[in-house]
Amino acid sequence: MTEKEKDIRTDSQDAQNGQQAQQEQVDTANAGADKLPEEDALDKKQRELDEMRDKYLRLVAEFDNFKKRNAKERIELMQTANKEVIISLLDVLDDSDRASKQLETSTDINIIKDGVTLVFNKLKSTLQAKGLxxxxxxxxxxxxxxxxxxxxxxxxxxxxxxxxxxxxxxxxxxxxxxxxxxxxxxxx
Structure with a gap:
């Protein structure tokens, strides 16, 4: 081989190596460019996932608070459900107390009988007014x-x-x- 052929061959190898280096740089740049949109998409999906997780946790906490509040209201309602009936029966209780005092002092059986009948009728009408x-x-x-x-x-x-x-x-x-x-x- 002649000197000239060796130089051409070396130049062509250098050119190929240069082209390969340039191609590798382009590939690296393209890979970086490709990764940017992928990383952005991944970050975007992660943010969406974090937002959805946050919404879910808030919803679960809100539902838990709703259940606790509902249970508390139900307990309060059960404790005071009979309040209206009890209040309406207090008048009958007062009349019964008065009748009891009259039983101790009165000797007339007809007056006692009338008093007991009045208290009984008042109790009966009060309960009927409540739906009994x-x-x-x-x-x-x-x-x-x-x-x-x-x-x-x-x-x-x-x-x-x-x-x-x-x-x-x-x-x-x-x-x-x-x-x-x-x-x-x-x-x-």
Missing amino acids: KPMESLQTPFDADLHEAITEIPAPTEALKGKVLDELQKGYYLNDKLIRHAKVVVGK
Whole structure:
């Protein structure tokens, strides 16, 4: 090989090495440029994730506070639910106290009887005003959903078989909802 050929070959290798170096710089620059949008997208997604996590944690905390507040209100409501009924019965209690004092000093049985009747009627009307209604059971067909049979006795007539003959304890409705079954004697 001649000197000239060696120089050409060296120059061509240098050129190739230079091109490779330039290509590597371009690749490195392109890779950096490619990474910037990827890193920005990754950072953006991370911020979105952090925002969503924050919203979720706040929502969970708010719901937890709501449950606690609701439970507290429910407890307060249950503690004071009967307040209205108790207040309305205080008048009956006052009348009962007055009647009790009269029982100690009075000797007339008719006055005592009238006083007790007045107190009883006031109690009855107060409870009815609050929605209490007595159940009518006598001579009605026995119904296990409404009545509790204490005993069965022979029916005096054929028409009274399977019907309520006597009521040992009255049943009651509160606003048309059964709150106490009637204890009854049934004819068989």
